[in-house]
Amino acid sequence: MKWKELEEEPCSMARTIGVIGDRWTLLILRECFLRTRRFEGFQSALGITRHLLAERLKKLVRQGILRRVPYQESPKRHEYILTQKGLDLYPIMMAIVHWGDTHMVDERGRPLLHQHRNCGKDFDPVMVCSECGEPVLAKEVHTHPGPGARRTLTKKETPEPAPKAKPRRKAA
Amino acid sequence: MKWKELEEEPCSMARTIGVIGDRWTLLILRECFLRTRRFEGFQSALGITRHLLAERLKKLVRQGILRRVPYQESPKRHEYILTQKGLDLYPIMMAIVHWGDTHMVDERGRPLLHQHRNCGKDFDPVMVCSECGEPVLAKEVHTHPGPGARRTLTKKETPEPAPKAKPRRKAA
DNA sequence: TTTGACAGTTCAAAAATAGAACTATAAGAA
DNA sequence: TTCTTATAGTTCTATTTTTGAACTGTCAAA
Numbered sequence: 406m407k408w409k410e411l412e413e414e415p416c417s418m419a420r421t422i423g424v425i426g427d428r429w430t431l432l433i434l435r436e437c438f439l440r441t442r443r444f445e446g447f448q449s450a451l452g453i454t455r456h457l458l459a460e461r462l463k464k465l466v467r468q469g470i471l472r473r474v475p476y477q478e479s480p481k482r483h484e485y486i487l488t489q490k491g492l493d494l495y496p497i498m499m500a501i502v503h504w505g506d507t508h509m510v511d512e513r514g515r516p517l518l519h520q521h522r523n524c525g526k527d528f529d530p531v532m533v534c535s536e537c538g539e540p541v542l543a544k545e546v547h548t549h550p551g552p553g554a555r556r557t558l559t560k561k562e563t564p565e566p567a568p569k570a571k572p573r574r575k576a577a
Numbered sequence: 578m579k580w581k582e583l584e585e586e587p588c589s590m591a592r593t594i595g596v597i598g599d600r601w602t603l604l605i606l607r608e609c610f611l612r613t614r615r616f617e618g619f620q621s622a623l624g625i626t627r628h629l630l631a632e633r634l635k636k637l638v639r640q641g642i643l644r645r646v647p648y649q650e651s652p653k654r655h656e657y658i659l660t661q662k663g664l665d666l667y668p669i670m671m672a673i674v675h676w677g678d679t680h681m682v683d684e685r686g687r688p689l690l691h692q693h694r695n696c697g698k699d700f701d702p703v704m705v706c707s708e709c710g711e712p713v714l715a716k717e718v719h720t721h722p723g724p725g726a727r728r729t730l731t732k733k734e735t736p737e738p739a740p741k742a743k744p745r746r747k748a749a
Numbered sequence: 750t751t752t753g754a755c756a757g758t759t760c761a762a763a764a765a766t767a768g769a770a771c772t773a774t775a776a777g778a779a
Numbered sequence: 780t781t782c783t784t785a786t787a788g789t790t791c792t793a794t795t796t797t798t799g800a801a802c803t804g805t806c807a808a809a
Contacts, residue, residue, distance in 0.1 A: 406623070416607075417675075420677045424681070428595075500669040500671075505593035517723055517726060518721055534695065536698040541667075553687050554688045
């Protein structure tokens with residue numbers, strides 16, 4: 406599977422991964438949410454090669470996640486600002502940070518805390534159900550095909566020549 | 578920055594990205610949540626090369642995200658099961674899917690719907706504040722250093738030789 | 750005895766990334 | 780005027796990753 410194809414898969418996850426699913430892109434987006442806007446800012450914060458940075462920024466602009474906005478004439482210079490589509494990535498970023506906070510911290514504790522202006526407290530993100538408001542656990546979720554479905558992902562196009570599913574081995 | 582170093586950054590996001598932040602790993606994890614457990618299952622569902630699949634599975638096992646469990650003797654065979662640490666990735670997966678559902682669907686609609694067993698309805702994941710229960714918007718969040726902080730990310734080790742920040746250009 | 754399922758491993762070729770240098774514009778300093 | 784610095788890239792080669800395809804080994808069933 407080529408990465409271009411990913412974006413055409415009938416799977417919202419594959420499509421999203423096709424857009425933001427690589428390490429540098431995720432780190433660039435983290436910087437965006439930390440208010441970095443300029444080429445040099447990204448480069449020095451991340452240590453990414455200038456070549457790759459230029460390429461990734463272009464892709465994010467093409468995808469409508471960042472907007473390239475002029476901030477100075479002669480020489481013309483631009484900064485990169487999150488669009489609404491980009492801002493909508495926030496729950497993904499927070500979910501990633503929260504998993505790291507839970508499973509990847511050392512004895513010193515969390516590197517970064519998040520304060521919710523609304524209530525003034527440091528918080529964790531909690532994923533709840535839009536319908537009943539309760540926290541969602543993986544085990545409580547059943548997936549089923551929606552209108553845009555076809556197959557779950559690539560699945561070799563061959564229509565399963567002979568699905569004979571006889572148990573042929575003794576169980577352990 | 579090498580990828581090994583990423584995991585040692587004082588940033589929960591960088592550390593998490595070091596573990597799951599590549600395209601194939603995310604797709605493998607998606608398959609895990611769709612109940613795929615075996616090597617051949619992953620391989621045929623994703624079209625990933627066997628070489629990379631073996632490598633990625635090994636890494637996920639090393640990281641404690643998957644457990645390699647024997648399901649048959651002679652020949653010995655194993656399947657890959659999500660640990661609790663792995664199950665905790667669910668909010669990340671759901672956040673990714675939800676962004677795709679919002680921004681990457683075609684006219685046909687969503688490929689996959691998620692039903693919450695608790696309330697019986699198809700739902701969207703909503704990120705709320707653990708303290709006040711309200712949905713969290715990026716603009717309402719203020720980040721500040723926690724106990725494990727040092728710097729936000731790599732930041733060239735040089736301590737800013739001369740940070741003279743005089744405005745030297747006319748604004749646009 | 751041959752075939753097929755399963756879970757990998759091996760190896761050459763192609764693609765992506767790293768690292769470093771180079772280009773260009775313009776302001777300010779010497 | 781010339782030199783240096785800031786910013787935002789581009790270009791080039793070397794290294795690393797990923798792909799694609801074939802190969803290995805165990806066992807069961809035909």
